[in-house]
Amino acid sequence: MNTPVNVCVVGAGLMGHGIAQTFAQAGHAIFLFDVDKNTLELAPLLIEKNLRQMGIDPKPVLDNIELCSDIASAVFSTDFIIEAITENLWLKQALFSSLAELAPSHAILASNTSVIPITDIGEKLSDKVRSRLVGTHWWNPPHLIPLVEIIKTSFTDDAVFETTFDLILSLGKQPVKVFQDVPGFIGNRLQHAMWREALYLVSTGVCDAETIDL
Ligand SMILES: NC(=O)c1ccc[n+]([C@@H]2O[C@H](COP(=O)([O-])OP(=O)(O)OC[C@H]3O[C@@H](n4cnc5c(N)ncnc54)[C@H](O)[C@@H]3O)[C@@H](O)[C@H]2O)c1
Numbered sequence: 001m002n003t004p005v006n007v008c009v010v011g012a013g014l015m016g017h018g019i020a021q022t023f024a025q026a027g028h029a030i031f032l033f034d035v036d037k038n039t040l041e042l043a044p045l046l047i048e049k050n051l052r053q054m055g056i057d058p059k060p061v062l063d064n065i066e067l068c069s070d071i072a073s074a075v076f077s078t079d080f081i082i083e084a085i086t087e088n089l090w091l092k093q094a095l096f097s098s099l100a101e102l103a104p105s106h107a108i109l110a111s112n113t114s115v116i117p118i119t120d121i122g123e124k125l126s127d128k129v130r131s132r133l134v135g136t137h138w139w140n141p142p143h144l145i146p147l148v149e150i151i152k153t154s155f156t157d158d159a160v161f162e163t164t165f166d167l168i169l170s171l172g173k174q175p176v177k178v179f180q181d182v183p184g185f186i187g188n189r190l191q192h193a194m195w196r197e198a199l200y201l202v203s204t205g206v207c208d209a210e211t212i213d214l
Contacts (some may be wrong), residue, residue: 003078004028008073008103010095012036015112015136016084017043018142020049024064026171031066031180033074037087040067050143071095075103084112092121106158108160110136113151115188119153129155134164135178138183144153146174153181168191 004027009020010035020043024030034040044062050170051058068074075081082102083095099109109132112122122130133152148168152161161177168175178185184192198212 006031006077008033008068008078008081009110010074010083010099011085012043013084014072015138015140015142016082017046017113018050018144019082019084019138020065021061021143021175024061024169025051025056029063029066030064031042031068031078032075033068033071033166037069039173040069041068045066050141052141071098072102075099075107078103078107078174080164081108081109082142084138085123087114087116089120090115092116093124095129096121096129096133097124100125105130108164109133110164112136112138115184117153117181117183118151119155120196122153122155127155130155132160132212134160135181135185138166139187146172147187148173148175149185149187150175151178151181175203 007023008030008031009016009155010033012032018031020030032040032043044065048058048062051061081099083092085091085095092113096109111118113121113135118133118135122133126132127139135149137149137151139145139147150165150168152160165175165177176186200211201214
């Protein structure tokens with residue numbers, strides 16, 4: 001997907017507005033939706049501020065972003081949808097059930113969940129729909145951090161996984177492939193392993209906490 005595609009970002013909060021910015025900077029048409037009107041209206045202002053701090057002219061980027069007041073108009077012509085809503089399994093399941101009804105049947109459905117298994121998010125979807133479901137775990141702030149984990153489940157179609165990887169790569173990001181939907185994916189598991197070892201070293205008297213911090 002090196003040519004521009006229509007992208008919907010659902011959830012315009014901390015992560016959503018930065019993800020929308022990243023796609024818009026790469027020339028994709030963005031349809032941005034949030035259930036909270038104030039959050040939605042704040043998003044272009046935050047994006048403009050980010051871009052000015054980065055020394056980038058905000059106008060052409062903002063021109064690529066359309067704010068949508070309802071989910072149906074946000075997704076009806078999209079090729080790629082990223083969910084960045086509140087970290088709640090039931091909310092995410094309900095959203096993806098709506099997307100299954102409203103989005104084009106070719107659209108890739110991606111979740112930016114931090115810790116919820118993608119498999120659980122797709123639990124209530126048909127096999128056909130969840131073959132288009134994939135994880136894309138961005139890091140805060142998404143417009144600055146290169147890493148994006150691309151997570152495959154046992155039901156994700158190989159072509160969907162590869163297309164998602166290529167699309168994120170084309171944004172100038174550093175996608176990595178996570179072949180199994182394990183808790184914490186890769187990055188958080190590595191971070192937690194280090195924290196666990198730090199606690200062990202302090203609790204066994206090898207060193208004190210100040211030493212770990214240093
Ligand atoms: N904050 C981080 O550092 C970080 C990093 C990686 C991943 N994530 C994940 O990204 C997702 C979003 O996190 P965030 O920090 O941006 O949260 P946030 O609270 O800043 O934004 C979430 C937004 O989702 C909106 N929302 C809730 N339900 C909705 C729905 N049904 N439809 C449309 N919009 C809806 C809310 O109004 C809110 O504006 C979560 O799953 C989180 O775990 C967060």
